[in-house]
Amino acid sequence: MTREMKWAYEIIAETLPPFKWLPPVQNFLAQLMLMYGSAILLFYYFHVPEHMLLYAFAGTFAVAAWSIFLLQLAPSIRGVNIPLEGHEKEFLAKYRMLLFHPRRYELYLGIVFFFIITGYLLLGSGGLMQLWFGPTLHPVLLFFVLVFTFDVSYRVAVAVWVSALAIWRSLWLKRYIERRESMEYIPHTGLRNLRRLDLYSASFVLVSIPIFPTIWSDKVFTAGLLFVDLFVLLSSIGSVFLLRRAPWLPPDIYDLVYNSKFAHVGTSDESMTPHVVPTSYVFDGMDLFFMSSVVSKKLKNIKANDRVAFIIDSRDSENLLNNKAVLFTGRAKVLGLFDVLSHPLKVYTARKLFMGKYPEYVRKYAAEKKNLPKAWQLTPMISRVLVDVQPEKIVYWRKAEPMILPM
């Protein structure tokens, strides 16, 4: 059974001319023109107040944009390819199955939203219908409103469904990944693609912004949409955050990187003269950080050529076969004041990791600060700066066998 699982809306969009022939941008414009065009005609015919034209534009714009959002998101989620094994593979298949379930859970959720919204609009509303259409409402207009409400409900339901499942998926995927042993690892690109999709889902929130003026006078609706937006935003960002923290490197490398105290950092200046020195460092799971004096040669080299090589190794003098080393090559970035402001969490985490990893160093520096040359005084930003190494390739040697992990 290889029937492709799809959302109800995707099947409609694929069968309905002219939309099935159109590329995304034209499709968006065609949907907008069709919906907004019919709104203009109806409003003109039934003498609906003019300000409604503006509201209707915001609403139809959002619905058309969400349609394209769904049509782009669905194949991307289905197409994400992460080479996983065993439980992890089963789990990802289960996630996709649930997301695009043949029973169309997203459609049911949309219907529930539809009944809640129409129920409130027609029965319990705080006068929103009167504000929109005046005291009397023609059945044709009512029908138009109901169709439009359903469109909105379905799209909101998909966004809620996608983001709720995203955070659930990331939570479990992270747990499974944490159970991996020694040399098993996940290619970084796989997780990065998932993170990108989660960020893309969060863009649902942006599209919802034009709707706010339309429902602003009704507190319940405004609060409802805000709540949905907040839910989608928090679960998508939460999911990205969880995936970022998932240990994608082989546990063996983590052991080496976390247990070693020192690394050797290699740089090269514009005259191609290499330079290698030992350094203390910390690792936040993604990037490596080291501290450097502002007058050091390595900092001058990095400013001329940001390529660096960063090696961490452990040696066993009894048995050379137990030697292990990991080499990170990539780009180094000196974190200046601007970066501290734009990535406060990253800088804060790195500094905290330094405090935790080298408490004796920090104490010694602090105690003897007065007697040290200026370059060694631990004054952040002035004499010592934090350097962020973003790896692009990782090579790991164990038992003299190299293993290459591309980023």
Added chain:
Amino acid sequence: MIQMLTQKRIGYLCTAGYKNRPHVTPIFCIYDQKMHKMYFQANINSKKIRDIQKNPKVSLTVDTRDIINPFNNEGVMVQGTAEIVEGGLRKALSEDMGIALDVFMEKFYAIAIKGRPAEKVTVRINIKKTVYWRGPKFTSVSCDV
């Protein structure tokens, strides 16, 4: 400083070949005090040898580090040019360097190339500049031999 160079066997070699991208590997090295040269051996197909063939400039560091007190950290970094020498390590070294070292190097090398057929080359580093540090104090020595 000389003591660091003669006693330490493991050094970190930095090369920069393709597109001036640095590459660092731990190596087993020997310092020939009489000639003020550094030697190491490597597989001819290794990244470091390929880098050296593109750009002979190298940097090598040997050091000791104290986890508790940074003021006890000590090390030497040399910068210079690398060249592949013919006739193996024993021939290249000054006569009074122990033959035992050569034997040890053989053993070390056998492990480093384990399972992969490779051609061994001996590399000499002509030292141009030496930097020595102990705690926060740095001494830099340049020499043109």
